[in-house]
Amino acid sequence: MAETAEPHDVGRHLLGPHVVGQRVVVRHLVPGERGPSGGPAMTDVLGTCEAWGDGVAVIAREGGSRVQVPIADIVSGKPVPPRPTVRLRMTPLEAQLRSLVMWPDVHTEQLGDWVLRSASDPVRRANSALAMGNPGVSFATAVRRVTEFYAERGTPPIVMVEADSDLDGEFAQFGWVPDRPEEPDTWFQVASVSRALRALRDIRRIDMELIDDGHRLEARVGEEAVARAAYDRDWLGLHALNVEPSRRRQGLALNLVAAMLEWGAERGATTVYLQVLADNEGALELYQRLGFTTHHAYRYLTPR
Incomplete structure (x- = not known):
């Protein structure tokens, strides 16, 4: 028995x-x-x-x-809570590496897992060291190489780190501080392309100009609104979304996002990501409606 x-x-x-x-x-x-x-x-x-x-x-x-x-x-x-989707199980480093396709002329140098980045586009993401993971050398040596890399290019050394991570703390001990002290952390957010498109299916469409080079798209409504997107390995990245203040809340941003999502879906994108400042309440409200959730937060640091 x-x-x-x-x-x-x-x-x-x-x-x-x-x-x-x-x-x-x-x-x-x-x-x-x-x-x-x-x-x-x-x-x-x-x-x-x-x-x-x-x-x-x-x-x-x-x-x-x-x-x-x-x-x-x-x-x-x-x-127990549902298992996170594949897109949420990806590490911050893996997620950030998807964004390199945004800048076709970006120059990179590997330092273990870290990626030192430099580009003609002045945006910080393309001109900062992606300091996530293991640099493969001592921390002091890694910091020295980052400083040398940007000195060689005549630009200030800046690193992107996951907010409140161990590396964030190590840089602080070396005297590194936020690059723009008044600026909040940036949230890296992800969503399902199909879900976001469903949320936009009933919007009133407007005419816009689309400039497509195969891997990158620029969507523009005259001089009043613009956004850019890039596709890489079934991920679609949105960035540089900007609407003139006098034209906000008139559907321009929704139309730009819809156009970029459709462009990405045609190429097989299943995940869409973007980066937004944590205090941008208007944008966060919009992205929440489209199903975006925060994957990780990051900040920029520079020597004191």
């Missing part, structure tokens, strides 16, 4: 018919087996609850297999 736990060992969980369709973790007895301490053996299963009834819970693992767990054998369990 299979061994079962004492009554007080089972049944104390947050599971039931209400968790069908949710991601759950379930700890249950393994009938007929003993654990390392000599008591009943137990095991865990993580997946989506597909059914709960007739004395059995059916859990679909993320790999595709299904486990039938007798409800009487459940020791503990609870709903």
Whole structure:
């Protein structure tokens, strides 16, 4: 006869018919087996609850297999948050590397995982060191090389770091400070291209000029609004979205974003990303409507 736990060992969980369709973790007895301490053996299963009834819970693992767990054998369990999408599981470094395609003339030099960047476009992202990951040398040596790299080009040394990361703290100990102290962190946000397009399907369309070089797109409404996009490996990047103050809240930004999303979708883009200052409430409200969520925050540092 299979061994079962004492009554007080089972049944104390947050599971039931209400968790069908949710991601759950379930700890249950393994009938007929003993654990390392000599008591009943137990095991865990993580997946989506597909059914709960007739004395059995059916859990679909993320790999595709299904486990039938007798409800009487459940020791503990609870709903857990959905697994993050692939785009959210990507590291900040991996996500930031997608943006290099924005600048066709950017010059880069690898320093371990770090990327030293320089371009004719004066935007800071293209003229700062992407200091994320392991530089492959001592931190002091890495900082010295960053300083030398930009001195050779006659520009001030600037690094982009993930906000409040270990590297952010190490730079602070070396005397590096925010490049623009009054500026908030920048949020790197991502969304599903298809979801964002659905949110824009009912907007009133306007005419605009599209300049397409195959990998990059510029969308323009006269001299009143402009935005740029770049495509790389199924990711679409949006940047430089600007609308004249007198024409804001008139649908120009929505039209620019829609045009760029459609252009990216035609090329196979499934993820769209952008970067926005944390205090830009108007833009954040717009992007939230389109399904964007914050992947990570970053800031720029320079020697004191």
